[in-house]
Amino acid sequence: MHLLLVNPNSTKSMTEAAAKQVEHHLNQVYPGSHRNIKISLFTGPPDAPPEIDGEETSLESTRKCLPLLCERRPAAATADNLQYFDTFDGVLVACFSDHPLVCELLAKTERSTPVTGIFHASVTVCLSRPGSQFSIITSNDEWVDLLDAGAERLLGASRPYATSSCPFKGTVASSVPVLDLHNPQNLHAIAKRIYQENVQRLRTSTIILGCAGFSGMETPLKDEIRKIALQEDPSNQLHVTLVDSVICGIETLALMCRLQLSVGE
Structure with a gap:
């Protein structure tokens, strides 16, 4: 093949x-x-x-x-x-x-x-996880409305996502440009954004890394999110699934x- x-x-x-x-x-x-x-x-x-x-x-x-x-x-x-x-x-x-x-x-x-x-592929994979709600972390702020609209077309979802029965719960921007996503200096800021917005505010434990620029960052991001959660609460047993879209x-x-x-x- x-x-x-x-x-x-x-x-x-x-x-x-x-x-x-x-x-x-x-x-x-x-x-x-x-x-x-x-x-x-x-x-x-x-x-x-x-x-x-x-x-x-x-x-x-x-x-x-x-x-x-x-x-x-x-x-x-x-x-x-x-x-x-x-x-x-x-x-x-x-x-x-x-x-x-x-x-x-x-x-x-x-x-x-x-x-x-x-x-399309990563959204389909997330839908195959029964009962799992998911969200997206993207790069620039401009992508938030575009990706939300794309998900709505694909899934028939509608806002507000919080009260919707659809498992998709929205898109969050890291506010880091695409070409700077792999810069180690931005790792903590991206992880903190995911923890505060995707995990805590949107209440999702499955998060799609919504940019090809995130490819290969699944493990370091997951480790950094875990550190942030433990700093906030040493008893926090947080488990997140980061989905590599590529x-x-x-x-x-x-x-x-x-x-x-x-x-x-």
């Missing part, structure tokens, strides 16, 4: 960080010769936005990436002269949003190539590919 991980912004270091986390996960789950998933990487071109911080940059990144992803491969490379993204078994758009690139690729595929985004995306996409192959046989 050959999957394409698409980072629609132009920051290669974000692509590499997500890829590193995916490779680590796959090597643990499928050790040695049992691994049957290969990952290729795509980073947005230099004139794509360096980070996606709202609706405008989402649309701009789609405009810059779509022509490259739909380029025809030379006949010598692929006998069927397929579009580039259609040469893979599945495509993951690694931007945590209801990113328009997902729908654009699904509309253009000529061989029913599965395409999903890390936003890992959810890869596993969900792999399942989609397997099911499609099974149906086609």
Whole structure:
């Protein structure tokens, strides 16, 4: 199975960080010769936005990436002269949003190539946990309304979330720019924000790390949140589940590919 991980912004270091986390996960789950998933990487071109911080940059990144992803491969490379993204078994758009690139690729595929985004995949995973309420921690403040609106479209949720029967309880902004999320100096501030807002105010113990820039931060964030909880109350037995959206995306996409192959046989 050959999957394409698409980072629609132009920051290669974000692509590499997500890829590193995916490779680590796959090597643990499928050790040695049992691994049957290969990952290729795509980073947005230099004139794509360096980070996606709202609706405008989402649309701009789609405009810059779509022509490259739909380029025809030379006949010598692929006998069927397929579009580039259609040469893979599945495509993951690694931007945590209801990113328009997902729908654009699904509309253009000529061989029913599965395409999903890390936003859609991680929300689906959280819904599979019966009785578990969940929320999102994102980067910039601009994302709060956009992600809430995306979740409402996907789940049929409505505000106020606190009184809603829907397990989704809202989005919190870390107020840390995307490219600064991995800076160790910001770890405590992000963890404190999650503890105060996602855990205490929204009363959720399952929190989606709602940005590809969070990939690989699950363990250090969880440890820091635990320290903050113990400082507040030494008897606090807090348990939180931090959901890595990129890992959810890869596993969900792999399942989609397997099911499609099974149906086609």
